[in-house]
Amino acid sequence: MxxxxxxxxxxxxxxxxxxxxxxxxxxxxxxxxxxxxxxxxxxxxxxxxxxxxxxxxxxxxxxxxxxxxxxxxxxxxxxxxxxxxxxxxxxxxxxxxxxxxxxxxxxxxxxxxxxxxxxxxxxxxxxxxxxxxxxxxxxxxxxxxxxxxxxxxxxxxxxxxxxxxxxxxxxxxxxxxxxxxxxxxxxxxxxxxxxxxxxxxxxxxxxxxxIMAGSGFFEAVISGKGGHAALPHHTIDPILAASSVIVSLQQLVSREADPLDSQVVTVGKFRGGGAFNVIPDSVTIGGTFRAFLKESFNQLKQRIEEVIVSQASVQRCSAVVDFMNKDKPFFPxxxxxxxxxxxxxxxxxxxxxxxxxxxxxxxxxxxxxxxxxxxxxxxxxxxxxxxxxxxxxxxxxxxxxxxxxxxxxxxxxxxxxxxxxxxxxxxxxxxxxxxxxxxxx
CATH class of the missing domain: 3.40.630.10 (Zn peptidases)
Structure with a gap:
């Protein structure tokens, strides 16, 4: 040997x-x-x-x-x-x-x-x-x-x-x-x-x-009461409610996530209304959320729904959230x-x-x-x-x-x-x- x-x-x-x-x-x-x-x-x-x-x-x-x-x-x-x-x-x-x-x-x-x-x-x-x-x-x-x-x-x-x-x-x-x-x-x-x-x-x-994050999608319909833009007190403005929702969603990462745990929430769709002087009955927003940890991902999903529904109610609106995972499955x-x-x-x-x-x-x-x-x-x-x-x-x-x-x-x-x-x-x-x-x- x-x-x-x-x-x-x-x-x-x-x-x-x-x-x-x-x-x-x-x-x-x-x-x-x-x-x-x-x-x-x-x-x-x-x-x-x-x-x-x-x-x-x-x-x-x-x-x-x-x-x-x-x-x-x-x-x-x-x-x-x-x-x-x-x-x-x-x-x-x-x-x-x-x-x-x-x-x-x-x-x-x-x-x-x-x-x-x-x-x-x-x-x-x-x-x-x-x-x-x-x-x-x-x-x-x-x-x-x-x-x-x-x-x-x-x-x-x-x-x-x-x-x-x-x-x-x-x-x-x-x-x-x-x-x-x-x-x-x-x-x-x-x-x-x-x-x-x-x-x-x-x-x-x-x-x-x-190496790549997990991701999901969400869409929410925020409903109020439409009317003439000159008479906002006769309406329940879903655009205002949706705006509050979007600002609050950004705080999920900046104030609730560990800074060392990378997460993203992005609203990429805002659709509603069609005239300068009309407050619509409803608006639709949609976006994506991403995280590297399964626990963080699930927490984001839960909080996205809570924030949308709660912030809409502050503005006297209602909201329905759809995570779309039948057509767009959550990616691990x-x-x-x-x-x-x-x-x-x-x-x-x-x-x-x-x-x-x-x-x-x-x-x-x-x-x-x-x-x-x-x-x-x-x-x-x-x-x-x-x-x-x-x-x-x-x-x-x-x-x-x-x-x-x-x-x-x-x-x-x-x-x-x-x-x-x-x-x-x-x-x-x-x-x-x-x-x-x-x-x-």
Whole structure:
């Protein structure tokens, strides 16, 4: 025995030398730099760009992604990858590998936003009032790129990679419906990725623990008594009541929340009245509330209703509050598994250097990837940067001027393939070491 070498380590080395699968995997799926180089090859890159642009030209809203789903299935058929469809109306669940455990999953969201694209370019949205203003078109192209890489090295996979193409991330709770349809049965580990407008190209960013907030929506109808604006004493003014409600709602965070416990309450809708000289019978307000802790989220929900009803009554009005969680389900916080964070940093560091793996502060935005954490033992969500300041200003997500730096596509495709490939390889090695006979001491 070599000095300092443990029996388990020697047995593991012997298993690697005797296993052609392990050696092959080490030369391919265990080579993050090589996979990135593959994804950057002109032919590979042109194909992903073409997929992304076709999706961008034909955006579809949540649960309406029929053409997008058909495009994905055509590409999977061309690769020889089997899949099941539909899940949650338009969703697809594809598999690459042995068909047996362990099962890992990668996910891309497919839906667009109800907004008019403001940029004029060759592949602008052809559908009035709809555009991919968040990057989901890039996510689909990147996951198909990962699928191509994994399929080319399928004989090296010691387990199964499940590819989820999900509808309705933008408030529709598509992940929840995918879960209800059984899309993640037997999944042990799952990764999700999002392009980032403020993270430089060639950089990835994430953190252990909470990364995205939980969120919910509310709408309230505040009713009074309408009348002529010149005779307010004959009316019960719901606009005044709603104004008092909105001011009081802001105090829930500033005066009731722990300053170290991030929370948000925002009123984004105020609708009522239609004339300068008429006090309406009622007004409608609506908004969102967000928190990282479940207890804080539930407390906010309770207090929002109490404040709206109570403040309306102070102004002699009545109020009915609807939290809309049938149409817009509450999103849990997105919380990253600490062990997967260490694993992510290691793999990403090998691909793009440790200096390009950055910490990301938690965001008050919500992500329905969080639903998967309720069913999958370990999940991890990260951002892949696409900011290139030499291209000029980068418009933010959900802006009509949002654009994709298509140089991000190979980074997303290679990173996803590297994460699942390395995880399966390490799982194989650990299993081999556990199953190998131990020599007597």
């Amino acid at each position: 070599a000095p300092g070498a443990s029996p388990v380590l020697l047995l593991l080395r012997a298993a690697l030398l005797l296993s052609p699968v392990a050696v092959s995997c080490g030369a391919a799926l265990d080579d993050p730099v090589g996979l990135l180089r593959l994804a950057k090859e002109p032919e590979f890159m042109d194909w992903m760009v073409g997929v992304r642009r076709r999706i961008h030209e034909n955006p579809e809203l949540g649960y309406e992604e029929f053409a997008t789903s058909e495009l994905v299935r055509r590409e999977l058929d061309a690769m020889g990858i089997s899949y099941r469809h539909p899940f949650a109306v338009t969703g697809i669940v594809a598999t690459v590998g042995t068909g047996g455990p362990p099962f890992l999953a990668l996910r891309a969201d497919m839906d667009a936003l109800p907004m008019q694209e403001g940029m004029e370019w060759e592949h602008k949205s052809k559908v009035p009032g709809k555009m991919h203003g968040c990057g989901h078109d890039a996510h689909v192209a990147m996951l198909l790129g990962s699928a191509k890489i994994l399929q080319e090295h399928r004989d090296e996979l010691q387990g199964t990679v499940v590819l989820l193409f999900q509808p309705a991330e933008e408030g529709g709770g598509g992940a929840k419906k995918m879960l209800e349809a059984g899309a993640v049965e037997n999944i042990e580990v799952m990764f999700g990725v999002h392009v980032a407008d403020i993270v430089p190209i060639g950089v990835v960013a994430s953190r252990p623990g909470p 916080p997105t919380i990253n598994n600490p062990e997967l964070h260490d694993f992510f940093v290691k793999v990403a560091g090998e691909m793009i250097s440790t200096s390009n793996v950055r910490d990301r502060q938690p965001l008050m935005g919500a992500e329905d990837f969080a639903f998967y954490a309720e069913a999958v033992p370990r999940t991890y969500y990260y951002f892949v940067g696409m900011l290139n300041e030499t291209r000029g200003p980068q418009a933010p997500h959900h802006s009509p001027y949002f654009t994709i730096n298509e140089d991000v596509l190979p980074y997303g495709a290679a990173m996803q393939a590297s994460l699942v490939g390395r995880y399966l390889l390490e799982h194989q090695h650990v299993t081999a070491a556990k199953e190998a006979p131990h020599e007597e001491l």
